[in-house]
Amino acid sequence: MELQEAKDKFIQAWGTFGSQWGINRTMTQIHALLLVSAAPLSADDIMEQLQISRGNVNMNVRDLIDWGLVYKVLKPGERREFFSAEKDIWKVFRQVVKQRRKRELEPVFGILEEVLKVQGDPKDPEYKAFVEPVRDIQKIASRADSTLETLTKADENWFFTMLVKLFK
Amino acid sequence: MELQEAKDKFIQAWGTFGSQWGINRTMTQIHALLLVSAAPLSADDIMEQLQISRGNVNMNVRDLIDWGLVYKVLKPGERREFFSAEKDIWKVFRQVVKQRRKRELEPVFGILEEVLKVQGDPKDPEYKAFVEPVRDIQKIASRADSTLETLTKADENWFFTMLVKLFK
DNA sequence: AATATTTTTCAATAAATTTTGAAAGTATAA
DNA sequence: TTATACTTTCAAAATTTATTGAAAAATATT
Known part of the structure; x- marks a missing residue:
């Protein structure tokens, strides 16, 4: 070619x-x-x-x-x-994660927090059907978010060290 | 509300x-x-x-x-x-990762491999300017990919165990 | 087997997004 | 100052993507 x-x-x-x-x-x-x-x-x-x-x-x-x-x-x-x-691909990757996190993840967190203020009887199945999955999303998303944040602050070496640690 | x-x-x-x-x-x-x-x-x-x-x-x-x-x-x-x-959010998350990996990441890997077959003099700056970043992308992407693969096969407990291990 | 109900398809249409290109803007040089 | 080289803007046009709705197909009921 x-x-x-x-x-x-x-x-x-x-x-x-x-x-x-x-x-x-x-x-x-x-x-x-x-x-x-x-x-x-x-x-x-x-x-x-x-x-x-x-x-x-x-x-x-x-x-x-x-x-x-x-x-x-x-x-x-x-x-x-x-x-x-920018030719440093690791830097590119980190930069993209950082930007999208700021632009797109942060607003979602705001809304999740807001809608969880909903009034209701914790015994009501309709209420539970709403609150439970939204809470779960919040939980998993904030975990993922802090992982991403750590990632964007870390250097490449840290990242690979982590991977090795993980999969050994 | x-x-x-x-x-x-x-x-x-x-x-x-x-x-x-x-x-x-x-x-x-x-x-x-x-x-x-x-x-x-x-x-x-x-x-x-x-x-x-x-x-x-x-x-x-x-x-x-x-x-x-x-x-x-x-x-x-x-x-x-x-x-x-599906109400199990962790499962939803895993499912989305799995599908997008298959649909969108795999084809990219194919193309990266293909274009790296390019002929050229390793001393040529034009050749190096192409091959080096593409190789880097391949490297980082296949790392990320295997992390995702592991993720989709893991259960939630494993995921949180990993996070704790990582950030302690 | 005829009728009724529900689902699927897909060409036409609508909406959203991207791209163009010419005019306006800016900076440099003669 | 005026001309020149380049950059930016943005309304209009083109393209892409999503949606509709009516007809056809599938499925169940009488």
Whole structure:
């Protein structure tokens, strides 16, 4: 397989994967492209390689920067901006977990807490049918959440140490 | 807060959460509704409570059954089918992980393996820029994958034992 | 075997999301 | 200051995804 073909396949796969998990396909494709590019790319480079418009590149690159996955790179003597992706995959992984936790998990916790304030007779089957599963979700979710938090604060070494410890 | 209000809020929140993670909003809402209902519901019940069409109910309930999150319940003397959600949240969690692993992670592994067969000079910076991050992704993803696999095979007790072991 | 009830399918439609591209904005250089 | 190079914005268009609803299929009842 040619390098270019392999790149294209990877970018395509990453895009599909991202969109299955609720992330804009183009955003993940740009991320994939930058990730496997040896040098930083300009907006025009990205437009050309992915065959997308300038506005699209601009929006999605900005989102990637907000996510902390892509950096602006200024080349001396160049007026244009260039972009480069974070190459440390462990850092990327941690960053994504951190962001989604903040953006999507935290609001859910708030709502679980809120709806559990519901009034009712603990003997009422309707009441129990609501409160019990919601409490269970809260319990398991906050466990998972603190695991994720620990994960985002840990370094790679810690993570693998943990895995070894777990599965020995 | 009234029970009905709390239910509605929960269903709404669950729907939003699901769609952020690439799962059809209606599917997660039906799941939430069944999860907090004391008794199994018929298609008509679901249509009425969520104000959606029969076809929509039918499709999404079928998907939920495919995911192993909802069961058909046959009531003696009743011709209609009723539906009930798996109430064991730990089981739900495991089931979702298991399914998404199979449906979405496995194909990605296949592609990573394939594109890593790419020909090239290991000294070439372009080649390295491609192969290195992709290898890293493969490494971290297969670690994460085996953790998830273990998770789906484990029981709840094992999970919490592990957490305690980890964070003590 | 004819009728009644319920479920399933799927083409058409609606809704949500993404993308475009041209105009406005900004910064640098002549 | 004016021109030039580049970036950002955002309403309109295109695309993708979800939903409807009526007809067909399946299943049960008389």
